[in-house]
Amino acid sequence: MEPDLIAGPDLIELDGVEKVFDVRKKTGFLRREKHEVRAVDGISFTVPRGEMVGYIGPNGAGKSTTIKMLTGILTPSGGRLRVAGIDPSRERTRLARRIGVVFGQRTTLWWDLPLIDSYRLMHRMYRIPDARYKENLDRCVELLELAELLDVPVRQLSLGQRMRGDIAAALLHDPEVLYLDEPTIGLDVISKAKVRGFLRDLNAESGTTVLLTTHDLTDIEQLCKRVMVIDHGRLMYDGPLAGLHEAGESERTLVVDLERELPPLEVESARVVKVEGPRQWLAFPAAESAAPLVARVAERYPMVDLSVREPDIEAVIAKMYADKSTS
Numbered sequence: 001m002e003p004d005l006i007a008g009p010d011l012i013e014l015d016g017v018e019k020v021f022d023v024r025k026k027t028g029f030l031r032r033e034k035h036e037v038r039a040v041d042g043i044s045f046t047v048p049r050g051e052m053v054g055y056i057g058p059n060g061a062g063k064s065t066t067i068k069m070l071t072g073i074l075t076p077s078g079g080r081l082r083v084a085g086i087d088p089s090r091e092r093t094r095l096a097r098r099i100g101v102v103f104g105q106r107t108t109l110w111w112d113l114p115l116i117d118s119y120r121l122m123h124r125m126y127r128i129p130d131a132r133y134k135e136n137l138d139r140c141v142e143l144l145e146l147a148e149l150l151d152v153p154v155r156q157l158s159l160g161q162r163m164r165g166d167i168a169a170a171l172l173h174d175p176e177v178l179y180l181d182e183p184t185i186g187l188d189v190i191s192k193a194k195v196r197g198f199l200r201d202l203n204a205e206s207g208t209t210v211l212l213t214t215h216d217l218t219d220i221e222q223l224c225k226r227v228m229v230i231d232h233g234r235l236m237y238d239g240p241l242a243g244l245h246e247a248g249e250s251e252r253t254l255v256v257d258l259e260r261e262l263p264p265l266e267v268e269s270a271r272v273v274k275v276e277g278p279r280q281w282l283a284f285p286a287a288e289s290a291a292p293l294v295a296r297v298a299e300r301y302p303m304v305d306l307s308v309r310e311p312d313i314e315a316v317i318a319k320m321y322a323d324k325s326t327s
């Protein structure tokens, strides 16, 4: 039997997948040079059914290209790729019934139509059974708080509202896999929280497998036990988020507002990295809880306010490379 036909526990399978773009660059008047961009350079991983995985990396790392191959929009230049046992680029239409995709930077909704009309069109396009469509729509409308927005043309929605509308659109046909490419980009804090809460429940209750690309480490922290880091088209890390912090030995920052200007605070297991009037920035190991540190500062100094800053992904990755090249 052809191994491709056996549906294993892994819903997503990549084995040495590559994508090379031929780019022509203008190098002078009427002169163009051809060169290759290896956007994805031999990536292998599997995602078991029901998992929610973070796929992170700096700009241009190859994240969107990977997702486009996983949907069948782009054909790999090499390697082997299967989603639910299907070769995406060869059977894109068949796969479309089983996957949902949201691109944060682009909407799949019809710009001039009220939101509900886009959903009605998808109902017909995907030939979703009536009862199933109604059930899924009702659930999305409730959980994504879309009731008041259904009759509003998409162009009039805020970014956060549109994103929620797009997520609903991706779920009307009950996909087994949901790809999200930067679903929280540009959203305000409240919209981000809504989107995260919804995704967490979706994964927990419906068992939908989720592959999530993001710039926001908080997305990953709140949603994904497993994270993959990609850079220059290669997989640099695949494991738990805590391990990534360790790999990067990254630090978080406690920002404290004091009652008055003071010399740099002296606190165990933290160091002052910046002072600006009564405000001081203290770096501490990312793997440690902030609570004991806050207690130590509060015990000794007149603190009026505080906040904790997470390391951003770029910083974590930069540190990971720095450590790698010196070791």
Ligand SMILES: Nc1ncnc2c1ncn2[C@@H]1O[C@H](COP(=O)(O)OP(=O)(O)O)[C@@H](O)[C@H]1O
Binding pocket: 021, 022, 023, 037, 038, 039, 057, 058, 059, 060, 061, 062, 063, 064, 065, 066
């Ligand atoms: N259609 C394309 N033609 C040529 N180069 C592309 C194309 N799409 C992406 N690239 C290049 O491939 C690399 C990876 O891009 P992308 O997957 O969009 O990265 P990311 O989503 O991680 O920011 C980048 O160098 C980008 O410029």
Ligand SMILES: [Mg+2]
Binding pocket: 063, 064, 065, 181
């Ligand atoms: Mg991208």
